[in-house]
Amino acid sequence: MKHTLSVLLQNKPGVLSRVTGLFSGRGFNIESLCVAETLDPGISCLTLVTRGDNSIIEQITKQLHKLIDVIKVTDISEKEYVxxxxxxxxxxxxxxxxxxxxxxxxxxxxxxxxxxxxxxxxxxxxxxxxxxxxxxxxxxxxxxxxxxxxxxxxxxxxxxx
Missing domain, CATH: 3.30.70.1150 (ACT-like. Chain A, domain 2)
Incomplete structure (x- = not known):
């Protein structure tokens, strides 16, 4: 099942590399990834599309939360979204x-x-x-x-x- 994750993270060098490394290190695929600054230039919003059942997405979310520069992770595919x-x-x-x-x-x-x-x-x-x-x-x-x-x-x- 396709999941779209919205990840707020610190806008610092190496943060995106750590996020993608988390995926590759565990054998998860990223189908789409887009990242840019928010209204606060110190924070970026990363939109990531991946596939997996609920337990895999839960594992990904928990691992993302463990990264120091990650502020918030939301699986927006559980809600209505644009x-x-x-x-x-x-x-x-x-x-x-x-x-x-x-x-x-x-x-x-x-x-x-x-x-x-x-x-x-x-x-x-x-x-x-x-x-x-x-x-x-x-x-x-x-x-x-x-x-x-x-x-x-x-x-x-x-x-x-």
């Missing part, structure tokens, strides 16, 4: 396929961010399933390059907040 991913895709755009590429990008609410005589670079943001659906539609046209951010996620606010 997740997004961004992808940049360079697509073949020959004269006969340009209109089709633009229609597909428009359907997915993407935008063209770079144009050359033979390709478009497009940006699309959405859930991982939306990104995968876009990729599946563009493959027959001809994808030249893909860069993905990985998942970022945030728990939905409760009705009282």
């Amino acid at each position: 997740e997004r991913e961004m992808v940049l895709i360079r697509i073949k755009a020959e004269s006969q396929t340009r209109a089709e590429v633009l229609r597909v990008i428009d359907i997915f609410r993407g935008k063209v961010v770079d144009v050359s005589s033979r390709s478009y670079a497009v940006e699309v943001t959405g859930s991982a399933s939306k990104i995968q659906a876009l990729i599946d539609l563009l493959k027959p046209i001809g994808i030249k390059e893909i860069v993905r951010t990985g998942t970022i996620a945030m728990a939905r606010a409760s009705k009282n907040k």
